[in-house]
Amino acid sequence: MPMDAQEIERLIKAHLPGADVAIKDLAGDGDHYAAHVVAKEFAGKTRVQQHKMVYEALQGRMGGVLHALALTTAAPKD
């Protein structure tokens, strides 16, 4: 079941307020996305921890209704 890019962005921002979220629909099918998330909450965290925080934001949709979300994360550079 496809998922809206705006909905993905909304969920991530609700969980990580102030995050910068860029989403690309890779295949145009609403099912294969790439997301780049920059959030201050990522500072000092490992990549696995950062990705888990984004998956938490998606509340179990990752691996379920959302099959493919290529994810890159970073803390803001100051």
Add this chain to the structure above:
Amino acid sequence: MSEQAVQDWIRKTVASNDVVLFMKGTKNFPQCGFSAQVGQILGHMGVDYKDVNVLEDMGIREGIKSFSQWPTIPQLYVKGEFVGGCDIIREMFQQGELQQMLDDKGVAYDKAKMTA
């Protein structure tokens, strides 16, 4: 297998093999593009790894997700530790961090290939 038996089996498998890839399909016949990518990176680096095909066992397919608290497959483990899924492994490989981590953990790979 019971859920507990699955968790025990996973723990034993990642403890007794230096590098384990839980994937959809096998290293010779991956059945998902993301699993294939990680297998390709490990193959390219000449890393010897054990592949576990989660499609053969629904218990392991779900159990590995709760084991690592990670919602997707593939999942790579080195020396018993969860390293990441496809995106993280690719990023680590591109930045030379995967090579560094294998060096740090004393896992052999084909270094000649890496400098070529």
